Structures are given as C-alpha cells and as structure tokens.
Amino acid sequence: xxxxxxxxxxxxxxxxxxxxxxxxxxxxxxxxxxxxxxxxxxxxxxxxxxxxxxxxxxxxxxxxxxxxxxxxxxxxxxxxxxxxxxxxxxxxxxxxxxxxxxxxxxxxx
Amino acid sequence: xxxxxxxxxxxxxxxxxxxxxxxxxxxxxxxxxxxxxxxxxxxxxxxxxxxxxxxxxxxxxxxxxxxxxxxxxxxxxxxxxxxxxxxxxxxxxxxxxxxxxxxxxxxxxxxx
Numbered sequence: 001x002x003x004x005x006x007x008x009x010x011x012x013x014x015x016x017x018x019x020x021x022x023x024x025x026x027x028x029x030x031x032x033x034x035x036x037x038x039x040x041x042x043x044x045x046x047x048x049x050x051x052x053x054x055x056x057x058x059x060x061x062x063x064x065x066x067x068x069x070x071x072x073x074x075x076x077x078x079x080x081x082x083x084x085x086x087x088x089x090x091x092x093x094x095x096x097x098x099x100x101x102x103x104x105x106x107x108x109x
Numbered sequence: 110x111x112x113x114x115x116x117x118x119x120x121x122x123x124x125x126x127x128x129x130x131x132x133x134x135x136x137x138x139x140x141x142x143x144x145x146x147x148x149x150x151x152x153x154x155x156x157x158x159x160x161x162x163x164x165x166x167x168x169x170x171x172x173x174x175x176x177x178x179x180x181x182x183x184x185x186x187x188x189x190x191x192x193x194x195x196x197x198x199x200x201x202x203x204x205x206x207x208x209x210x211x212x213x214x215x216x217x218x219x220x221x
Contacts, residue, residue, distance in 0.1 A: 001168075004151075033209060041197060041215045048208040086151060095140060095159070095203065096167070097210065099151035 002027045002091045004100035012106045021072040021103045023087030031090035034072050038083045077107045113213035120218045130185045130216045132200030139205040141183035146197040195220050
C-alpha cells in the first residue's frame with residue numbers, strides 16, 4: 001500500500017515563530033488532508049489539498065502532486081497550535097485514508 | 110448539536126472479555142470508520158462501512174467486529190481474540206463523495 005512519511009517527528013518552537021511540516025507519499029493520490037490532533041485527542045480537519053495551495057488564517061498548505069509531497073505552514077505560532085499534525089492520503093478513490101505517523105508540535109510561551 | 114459522539118470516554122477490559130465501543134452520528138453521513146491509535150503513532154483503519162448493512166475490513170481487523178444496522182450507529186466490539194487492545198479508538202463519518210471525514214472525541218481502552 002501507499003507509504004506516508006512526515007517530518008520532523010517532533011518540533012519545539014517559541015511562541016511567534018513560523019514552522020513548516022512536510023508530508024511525503026509514495027504514490028499518486030486523489031485525496032490528501034491535513035489534520036490537527038489536540039492534547040485531548042480530538043482530530044480536526046485543517047485542509048483538503050490533493051494539489052495546489054490553500055490558506056486559512058495563519059495556516060497554509062501546498063501540495064506538489066507530481067513530486068509527491070505536501071507542506072503545512074504555520075505562521076506566528078500560538079500555544080493553542082500545540083498538538084500532533086497528521087497528513088492522510090487516499091490513492092484508490094475508495095474513500096479510505098492512510099495516515100502518516102505525525103509531527104508533534106510544542107509551542108512554548 | 111450535530112456531531113459524532115463516542116462512549117464511553119474510558120473503558121477497562123478484563124482478560125478474556127469482549128467490550129463494545131459506541132459511535133453515533135446525527136450528521137446524516139453515509140460512511141463511518143473505526144481507527145486505532147497507539148502512542149506516538151498514526152491512525153490505522155480497523156473497519157469501515159459505506160452503507161447500512163455493509164462493512165469492509167480495514168488494515169487491522171483481526172480481533173474486532175462491527176455492525177451497521179442503522180445509518181447513525183456503528184458500534185465496534187473488541188473481542189478476546191484481540192491480544193493487545195490497549196489503545197485510543199477513534200470513530201469518523203463522512204458524507205459519500207465529500208472531501209473530509211469528521212472525527213468523534215475517542216475512547217481510551219485499557220486492559221486490567
């Protein structure tokens with residue numbers, strides 16, 4: 001099956017800093033999503049982005065489908081951005097997602 | 110409120126016992142999913158259902174069973190055959206053809 005790798009595994013930043021999270025995938029995809037899991041375990045969808053660029057406030061994402069990677073940018077980090085960020089893909093069009101192992105982001109006040 | 114509810118929040122299982130995790134949604138979503146998350150890991154798909162009375166195995170279905178008798182409900186049973194059930198279990202749902210899945214708050218299962 002498709003492989004999804006995320007980097008870095010852990011990231012510790014001072015409040016106000018910017019960060020870039022990366023997701024590499026091993027095959028072409030028809031669905032790519034970024035999720036944030038808060039410290040209590042709740043997953044929230046951030047972006048649906050199989051290709052192109054999207055922005056939502058301080059967050060933006062870019063997927064270069066031909067090179068099989070996606071980037072999540074977080075600007076002016078806040079402590080509420082802490083948690084684990086997951087990339088998930090679907091490459092069969094059967095609406096099953098394969099998740100990466102995540103990037104744990106810790107924002108220090 | 111519309112959303113996905115999971116109960117209980119914490120569940121304790123004794124050796125040899127079957128336990129059932131509840132997942133209910135009032136979003137009128139067609140598809141429902143069960144995932145398992147181990148510490149420091151991503152989510153792995155256990156079972157999914159795209160319509161009532163039909164479901165398919167995911168990547169780690171052994172030791173688990175499900176039913177989908179109603180559109181809004183997709184309970185997961187962790188059987189005694191699952192030798193390492195301690196994990197965080199997440200349920201999700203999605204409208205057929207929509208872009209994203211929506212997740213419930215999760216159930217933490219611990220073995221006594």
